[in-house]
Amino acid sequence: MTESPYRKDLPPIPWRLRARPIHRGYPVPWFVCEVDGVPDFRIVDSRKFKPALERRLCWLCGRPLGQYLAFAIGPMCAINRVNSEPPSHRECAQFAMQGCPFLTSRKRATARLDCPWASLTRPAFRSCASLARGACG
Ligand SMILES: [Zn+2]
Numbered sequence: 001m002t003e004s005p006y007r008k009d010l011p012p013i014p015w016r017l018r019a020r021p022i023h024r025g026y027p028v029p030w031f032v033c034e035v036d037g038v039p040d041f042r043i044v045d046s047r048k049f050k051p052a053l054e055r056r057l058c059w060l061c062g063r064p065l066g067q068y069l070a071f072a073i074g075p076m077c078a079i080n081r082v083n084s085e086p087p088s089h090r091e092c093a094q095f096a097m098q099g100c101p102f103l104t105s106r107k108r109a110t111a112r113l114d115c116p117w118a119s120l121t122r123p124a125f126r127s128c129a130s131l132a133r134g135a136c137g
Contacts, residue, residue, distance in 0.1 A: 011098040014091035016061035029096070030062030031085075041102070044085075052086035059085050060092035072096045072103060 007025035069087035
């Protein structure tokens with residue numbers, strides 16, 4: 001029996017996310033930007049936003065969505081009734097809410113970014129396009 005490539009502290013990985021690449025023991029969400037070939041979980045690949053909405057693709061696994069849509073939101077999104085990310089499968093969103101360090105740990109979420117173009121103080125989900133222009137921050 002082979003050992004799991006995932007971190008032991010993660011909840012069960014939904015089957016759709018198991019098809020995603022793995023980095024540092026985490027499945028790499030579809031929206032994550034790669035910087036120099038390395039996934040940077042703090043950065044959204046803005047090029048995925050339009051196809052996610054137009055083709056109804058899950059923001060986390062990149063596979064087609066079904067009839068029901070789920071959003072991984074926080075309290076302010078519920079109050080404002082605004083969400084900045086496209087929908088996901090329910091199982092993918094549940095996994096993100098339980099296993100994503102940015103969503104489960106406020107300390108990590110506010111950690112300083114190691115951005116080569118600027119120093120940021122929050123995971124502001126900068127886009128790859130802004131990184132390419134050197135406009136990060
Ligand atoms: Zn999904």
